[in-house]
Amino acid sequence: MSSNSKERMLDLLTDQILFGLGEEESAELKKLENLFPELKNDNSLELTASAIGLTNLDEIEPMPASLRVKILADADKYFATAKSAKVLRFEPQLREVKTENIGEEIQKTFEFEPKRPFMQWLGWAFAGLACIALGFSVWTNLQNPKVVDRVVEVPPKVLPVSEQYNQLLTSAIDLQKTAWVNPKNDKEVIGEVVWSETEQKGFMKFTGLAANNASKEQYQLWIFDETQDEKTPIDGGVFDVSANGEVLIPIKPTLKFKNPKLFAITAEKPGGVMVSKREKLVAIGKVQA
Amino acid sequence: MTKAILQRIAEGDKTAVQDCLDTYGGLVWSLARRMLPNTDEAEDAVQETFIDIWKNAERFDEKQASETTFVAMIARRRLIDRVRKYQRQVNTDSLEDILIEPSGNYHQSMQIGVEAKQAAKELDNLRPEQRQVLQLSIYKGLSHQEISNLTGMPIGTVKTHARRGLLQIRENLGLKEVLAQ
Numbered sequence: 001m002s003s004n005s006k007e008r009m010l011d012l013l014t015d016q017i018l019f020g021l022g023e024e025e026s027a028e029l030k031k032l033e034n035l036f037p038e039l040k041n042d043n044s045l046e047l048t049a050s051a052i053g054l055t056n057l058d059e060i061e062p063m064p065a066s067l068r069v070k071i072l073a074d075a076d077k078y079f080a081t082a083k084s085a086k087v088l089r090f091e092p093q094l095r096e097v098k099t100e101n102i103g104e105e106i107q108k109t110f111e112f113e114p115k116r117p118f119m120q121w122l123g124w125a126f127a128g129l130a131c132i133a134l135g136f137s138v139w140t141n142l143q144n145p146k147v148v149d150r151v152v153e154v155p156p157k158v159l160p161v162s163e164q165y166n167q168l169l170t171s172a173i174d175l176q177k178t179a180w181v182n183p184k185n186d187k188e189v190i191g192e193v194v195w196s197e198t199e200q201k202g203f204m205k206f207t208g209l210a211a212n213n214a215s216k217e218q219y220q221l222w223i224f225d226e227t228q229d230e231k232t233p234i235d236g237g238v239f240d241v242s243a244n245g246e247v248l249i250p251i252k253p254t255l256k257f258k259n260p261k262l263f264a265i266t267a268e269k270p271g272g273v274m275v276s277k278r279e280k281l282v283a284i285g286k287v288q289a
Numbered sequence: 290m291t292k293a294i295l296q297r298i299a300e301g302d303k304t305a306v307q308d309c310l311d312t313y314g315g316l317v318w319s320l321a322r323r324m325l326p327n328t329d330e331a332e333d334a335v336q337e338t339f340i341d342i343w344k345n346a347e348r349f350d351e352k353q354a355s356e357t358t359f360v361a362m363i364a365r366r367r368l369i370d371r372v373r374k375y376q377r378q379v380n381t382d383s384l385e386d387i388l389i390e391p392s393g394n395y396h397q398s399m400q401i402g403v404e405a406k407q408a409a410k411e412l413d414n415l416r417p418e419q420r421q422v423l424q425l426s427i428y429k430g431l432s433h434q435e436i437s438n439l440t441g442m443p444i445g446t447v448k449t450h451a452r453r454g455l456l457q458i459r460e461n462l463g464l465k466e467v468l469a470q
Contacts, residue, residue, distance in 0.1 A: 014452040018426040019433050020373055043362065044464040047354045047404070048455055049427055050362035051462065053320065054405035055412060056428045061322060063314035067332050071314075071339045075306040078343050082301070218327070238327060252322070271326035 009036055017049050058200050161248055165194075165203045172196035178263060178285040180206065189283045193263045195251065202251040204239075204263075209247060209282065212267065214240045219265050219282065220272040221251060226259035233264070238272040261287050293356055299347035309342065313360045320361065324368045324430065334371055338364045354464065358404045372430035404462050411458040419454035422447055 009032040012025055021029060033040040159167065169175065175196050182189045188208045195202035204221065212219060221236030237252040267280035294312060297305035317338050321331035341363045349359050412420055421440065425431045431439070433447045440447070 010456075011448070011452060014455055015433070015448065018423075018451050018455065020369075044353070044459055045455060046362050046365075047358050047464055048408070048459040048462060050365045051354075051358050051404035051408040052412060052423060052427050052455075052458065053365055054316075054358070054361050055409040056323060056424075057316075057319050059319065060315040061319045063310070063318040063335070064332075067318070067335060068310055068314060070332075071310060071336055072306065074336060074340055075303070075343065078340055079301065079303050079306075082343075271330070 005032060005035055006039070008032065009039055013039065013042075013045055017046050161203075161250060164201075164250065165205075165248055168194065168196060168199065168201055168203065172199055172201070174198050176260070176287060178287045180204075180263075180265075180283045180285045183281050183284055191246075193251070193285045195260060197258060204247075204249045204251060204265075206241070206247045206249075206283070209241050209265075211241050211243060214270060216270065217267045217280075218270050218272060220268045220276065221253075222264045222266065222276060223251075223253055223257055223260050224262040224264065225257040226261050233276075235272065235274070236263070238268070238270075263287075293349065293351055295342070295346040295349040295356055295359065296351075298343055299349070306343075310339075313342075313357070316357065317360065317364045320364050321368060324372050330371060334367050335364075338367045341367060355403050361405070369430055373432075404464070407462055408458055411461045414461075415454050415457065416450075418442070418446075419450045419457075422450040423454045423458075426451060 009029065012021065012029040012032065015021055015025065016029065173196075175194055178193045178195075180189050180191045180193065189206060190208050191204070191206040193202060193204045209219070218238040218240055220238045222233040223236050224230060224233045234253050234257050239249045241247050263285040264278075264281060265283040266276045266278055267282055268276060294305050294309050298309060317335050318331070321334045321338075322328075325331045325334060342360060345363055349356065354362075412423070415423070418440075422436055422442075425436050425439065426433075433444050433451070436442070436447045437444045442450070
């Protein structure tokens with residue numbers, strides 16, 4: 001019975017992490033948590049799923065500077081709130097007042113405290129000495145800077161897209177270049193898609209692709225790989241074109257691919273779609289065998 | 290010995306926030322970009338994730354997992370919620386059109402943490418059906434019903450593959466032995 005319950009709890013924990021639970025299953029899990037509290041606090045399955053999730057990353061993209069600023073502002077607010085919460089939790093030390101002496105306590109509270117010139121002078125003297133000591137310490141540190149032993153990981157410098165593109169052109173040993181054509185020939189889209197299988201990196205270059213209104217529709221890249229059914233192209237991500245000039249966009253496919261035979265661009269709703277109806281096909285690039 | 294960034298955050302060291310963003314900002318952002326459909330969604334999720342990281346920093350136990358994997362776990366909780374919401378809006382009739390056999394995009398030289406590198410190897414050692422189910426679930430956030438529709442496996446089989454695969458990888462990553470908290 002206990003063993004079955006434990007097995008069931010493991011099933012539910014796995015489902016929770018991988019698929020999410022419905023209301024009934026959540027209630028069942030809650031009951032089982034009381035039987036096996038050690039499993040309740042076990043996040044090893046979740047850590048495992050997260051480690052697997054990390055294997056889906058092929059590159060670490062730098063966080064936009066504007067987002068970093070927002071997060072730092074969030075941190076300021078969070079730490080200010082956390083600090084004040086801590087102060088409220090730990091600092092007030094209510095003095096116990098015995099009710100029989102309450103009159104005396106009130107009297108003390110309002111009692112006028114006479115000035116103590118000598119004590120004041122002593123306080124200022126200590127403050128002055130502290131300032132001198134601080135100044136000396138700063139001066140000493142400037143003369144003999146200490147080596148800080150804390151190692152902070154510095155994120156690798158990220159090159160602008162144009163430089164990344166040039167770097168790929170010079171470094172990739174298996175670069176494939178495919179020219180874009182407009183399937184309807186009603187407007188000329190010029191450019192190419194370059195892709196390196198070994199580096200799993202590539203770029204789309206366009207001239208003539210109309211600027212889109214990102215709140216209404218976005219362009220989406222589809223990659224037709226040799227190993228895949230034509231009905232199931234790989235989602236290459238969405239992008240915007242803000243000017244009618246030359247556009248250079250890095251390719252960020254959601255899955256790895258090996259031998260692309262066709263690249264296609266469709267116009268889709270904002271955020272893109274999982275399956276395109278291919279109603280607005282704006283450019284295709286057929287890889288030459 | 291150098292203190293972990295999350296430990297410093299848990300102690301209220303605000304300078305650790307900058308270090309945390311330097312070290313994990315790109316990682317969390319990349320996970321969000323990979324899993325979510327657009328930049329706005331990704332930005333919101335990343336902001337929420339970092340607040341969760343500050344809140345959960347004191348739960349980090351370096352004996353259990355690397356800081357990178359712990360941060361990825363916090364990020365995944367936020368991201369998977371959004372992925373599931375997004376996918377509920379998708380017409381399930383079209384699921385058969387989703388890619389059937391995804392494979393990991395991991396790059397061996399990337400700094401993704403000790404467990405993730407090991408997980409990549411362990412994923413390759415799984416039976417193909419187990420690997421497929423785990424990848425569709427973890428990479429794409431698909432439900433067991435969606436995976437069943439997509440692959441033709443009965444739901445029970447999908448769950449069994451998912452569970453066995455996940456347990457096997459956990460076992461081989463050595464995460465089980467140090468879970469007691």
